[in-house]
Amino acid sequence: MITSxxxxxxxxxxxxxxxxxxxxxxxxxxFTIYSCSNELVDKVVTLELARHFDELEELCKYIKExxxxxxxxxxxxxxxxxxxxEENVTENFFxxxxxxxxxxxxxxxxxxxxxxxSFMIEERYPNIIQYACNSGLDPYSLCFYLSDKDGAGxxxxxxxxxxxxxxxxxxxxxxxxxxxxxxxxFLQGLTDEKKSVVIGDEVVEIHDDFKIIMSLxxxxxxxxxxxxxxxxxxxxxxxxxxxxxxxICKRLNINESWLYSVRTIYNxxxxxxxxxxxxxxxxxxxxxxxxxxxxxxxxxICMGDVTNIKEFRKIQSTGEYQRLLKKIIMEAx
Numbered sequence: 001m002i003t004s005x006x007x008x009x010x011x012x013x014x015x016x017x018x019x020x021x022x023x024x025x026x027x028x029x030x031f032t033i034y035s036c037s038n039e040l041v042d043k044v045v046t047l048e049l050a051r052h053f054d055e056l057e058e059l060c061k062y063i064k065e066x067x068x069x070x071x072x073x074x075x076x077x078x079x080x081x082x083x084x085x086e087e088n089v090t091e092n093f094f095x096x097x098x099x100x101x102x103x104x105x106x107x108x109x110x111x112x113x114x115x116x117x118s119f120m121i122e123e124r125y126p127n128i129i130q131y132a133c134n135s136g137l138d139p140y141s142l143c144f145y146l147s148d149k150d151g152a153g154x155x156x157x158x159x160x161x162x163x164x165x166x167x168x169x170x171x172x173x174x175x176x177x178x179x180x181x182x183x184x185x186f187l188q189g190l191t192d193e194k195k196s197v198v199i200g201d202e203v204v205e206i207h208d209d210f211k212i213i214m215s216l217x218x219x220x221x222x223x224x225x226x227x228x229x230x231x232x233x234x235x236x237x238x239x240x241x242x243x244x245x246x247x248i249c250k251r252l253n254i255n256e257s258w259l260y261s262v263r264t265i266y267n268x269x270x271x272x273x274x275x276x277x278x279x280x281x282x283x284x285x286x287x288x289x290x291x292x293x294x295x296x297x298x299x300x301i302c303m304g305d306v307t308n309i310k311e312f313r314k315i316q317s318t319g320e321y322q323r324l325l326k327k328i329i330m331e332a333x
Contacts, residue, residue: 001033002033003033006033010037011036014042016044017041023048023056024060024063027056029060029063034066034069034073035073040073043059044056044059090239093107093109096237097237100208100209105190105192105235106187106191106232106237107214107238108176108215108216108228108239109214109239110238110239111240111241111243112243112282113281113283114247114248114251114281115243115247115282116241120241121174121213121215122172128213129161129164129169129170129171130174131161133174133175133177134178137179137180137183138180139182139183142159142183143161143199144156144200165207165210168207168208168209170209170213171210171211172214173213173215176215176228177217177219177226177227184228188232188235192235194206248282254332257331258328259285261327262280262285262328263280265297265324265328266297268321269315274305275307275308276304276305277301277308293325294325
């Protein structure tokens with residue numbers, strides 16, 4: 001963003017400014033301190049003279065957005081380019097998973113809570129065989145289930161997972177690092193380039209089109225998720241989805257200023273010497289928007305240590321805390 005003085009300087013010294021301003025008026029927009037520079041003024045005129053109207057219209061959209069959000073246009077354009085790159089990377093990842101010529105059988109979508117891993121997979125493959133992984137999903141349970149279908153007593157029947165191995169369909173394992181170790185070892189044998197695998201007393205041929213897509217959160221120091229293991233990860237094609245501010249704002253329908261204000265008050269409290277205040281995650285922001293903000297903030301802060309309860313009460317009575325809280329409440333209206 002340029003200053004008012006810089007804007008005046010461009011307007012009075014750039015010989016293209018008046019013509020560029022007239023061109024922008026045809027697109028129902030104008031230059032402001034957020035969307036003006038000598039380079040942009042010249043570019044508007046150049047695109048018009050070259051009759052590159054599609055590119056000019058795209059630039060005008062950025063100018064409109066920059067003015068509306070009161071955000072520097074260069075920053076907006078950079079974010080857009082980065083977002084487009086990320087979309088291309090994600091699209092290539094899924095295309096590789098769908099490609100029948102891809103030899104790899106395990107594809108992993110990794111990312112923080114709330115980034116939309118499962119949602120993205122379910123939206124793209126609404127009919128995919130899906131398992132919610134847990135510690136009780138051992139190799140037998142993954143391949144067989146017991147049922148009395150004919151009234152002659154319980155018998156084992158093949159699960160959709162085992163049928164997928166034989167028939168070459170695709171399977172989605174949600175939260176894959178919740179699986180027990182023996183199941184991970186079983187998957188390890190399935191996801192190398194072997195033609196068959198022994199299941200029970202049968203040698204089962206692995207169909208060429210069989211593939212697994214898995215979502216998981218990486219393990220951290222503050223949870224009990226078990227690592228996948230180098231051998232299994234080494235067989236996987238992976239992608240990491242990062243939880244950006246744009247994703248948080250879009251999924252929760254909030255604005256960035258509210259998000260920054262929440263972080264400001266949280267960091268203000270953390271700096272007062274609270275014990276074991278962990279970083280905010282997507283679910284925290286989700287609760288902050290859905291329920292009473294201050295109640296959920298207190299809950300988040302006090303869960304780390306019992307002494308935080310009394311310390312939080314002290315902070316609540318300060319003028320700085322009340323000022324920060326009022327800003328959050330007003331921005332949420």
